[in-house]
Amino acid sequence: MTVQTCKRVVLVPMIMWGHTRPMCTLAARLVKLRSVNITMFVSGAFFERAKAEITQDFEADELHLLTNITLVPLKQSNSPFDSASYEADFLDTWAKFMEGQPLNGYTADGKAHNVEPSEKDRLSGAIVDMFAIRAFRELHGLKDRLGIKVFSWYPSAASSLFYWFGEDRIPHAVELAARKGVSFDVAAHELVVQTSGRLVESPCLPTMYDYEYRPQAAYFPPKFSGNVLIQVHRNFRDADGMITIDAADYHPRTTAAIRQWFAPRPAYYAGPLVPRALRVLPEDKGAEDVMRFMDARLQSHGAKSVILISFGSMFWPPNTEKVGAVLDVLMDKNVPFILSRCSPLSAIPDETASKLEKYGAALVSPWVPQQAVLSHPAMGWCLSHAGHNTVFECIYANVPMILWPIDADQPPNAIQLTEDLGIAYELIEVRNGAGLGPIYRTGRKPDGSIKAVQAEFRDVLGRAFGQDGEEKRVRLDALRTKLQAAWAEGGAARRDMKTFLDSL
Incomplete structure (x- = not known):
């Protein structure tokens, strides 16, 4: 034995x-x-x-x-x-x-x-x-x-992995620091985080400009680049x-x-x-208010009507005017939504905040029981940064996505979800800074204006709540079965x- x-x-x-x-x-x-x-x-x-x-x-x-x-x-x-x-x-x-x-x-x-x-x-x-x-x-x-x-x-x-960590850049950082007379952290930051428009080849992604991996020009401290x-x-x-x-x-x-x-x-x-269990946890403060909101929207707007907006616990779009522009479109079209503000970087324009106070079909919360919300029958779409945890939670709940990738693994994820799997839309006009450069595989150069952001988002909403969105949901269900x-x-x-x- x-x-x-x-x-x-x-x-x-x-x-x-x-x-x-x-x-x-x-x-x-x-x-x-x-x-x-x-x-x-x-x-x-x-x-x-x-x-x-x-x-x-x-x-x-x-x-x-x-x-x-x-x-x-x-x-x-x-x-x-x-x-x-x-x-x-x-x-x-x-x-x-x-x-x-x-x-x-x-x-x-x-x-x-x-x-x-x-x-x-x-x-x-x-x-x-x-x-x-x-x-x-x-x-x-x-x-x-x-x-x-x-x-x-x-x-x-x-x-x-290949873009961020596929090569040893420490010797280059040491040389760069000595040549420029800067600290190792500053040199590491230049090599790892700053973009120059170079083309990046990957064994698992299409050829892209380096700034396409960082379409929002999000901030990382140089110390984080050098130490981590x-x-x-x-x-x-x-x-x-x-x-x-x-x-x-x-x-x-x-x-x-x-x-x-x-x-x-x-x-x-x-x-x-x-x-296994997608339930509200006792530690989810304010969760009861969130779930009551979902129940109320199910009654007032129907099934699959609510959009959850979540950029995770760490990220937030750096251009808050574009956040406000998207929220304004949702309010203008009377779309119910939950805005999760658990990121320490979260911010919205004052004017938008005032509108939100008067808008009866939105809930802004510092923490959202995301898994429970996604599994609610009122949940329609998730506007997300395409972080991998959120992506898999959406797939398991059969909730298709509208993507606003910011950094890290999110831009590659957006390509996989939109182009390879056809279960999501990516917002392009919301890009920021160097991320507004041309997209190598399509040649498209975003305008990036508030007007362009709102026009694109209105178009995406129209398709998401129409036949194209239903087709995405069918493909998503097939993927869910495979991954489960x-x-x-x-x-x-x-x-x-x-x-x-x-x-x-």
């Missing part, structure tokens, strides 16, 4: 909720696949929400497995671009653990629980966020001593493999390219990581995660 050994895995997400949320679901899935104990570090600001997020992936007869997940809260700053205090607290906490002190945490069902120092000698592996540079290096430096494998966590659409973005490639280089939130069947061409790039090391596809199979028995994600655990 073979006795199955319990694996012990450490998870280290980054301070952005979009990086933490899918890792919560991954933790839940892992303990249900094999005999596994998870120790997951998490920002103290997200502790209760992370616990609730994990819980909603369990059925009643699985709740006993919540004790196999221990959450260890860490401190963090208020900026999503400043992870210094979070990683410093991780390094301090981990050093004490290595010296013989327990990790003080709580099981996912809320009970106080210490991870005893003896557990470090039975660790099997670690999954570390690509942005948690110092945490990765600490654990990677101990891998031989502890006998563990250390994997990088890629919480984005995999098609974006330019460092990611070397973490990928040194990792034992990668685990991504992406789904293998979402963009097969990308899946093949990523696996070839990482070979002979594995690139595992864990997505979609959408919880990823975690079914024999599915791609389930198979990959079993292989991952068995390799430890």
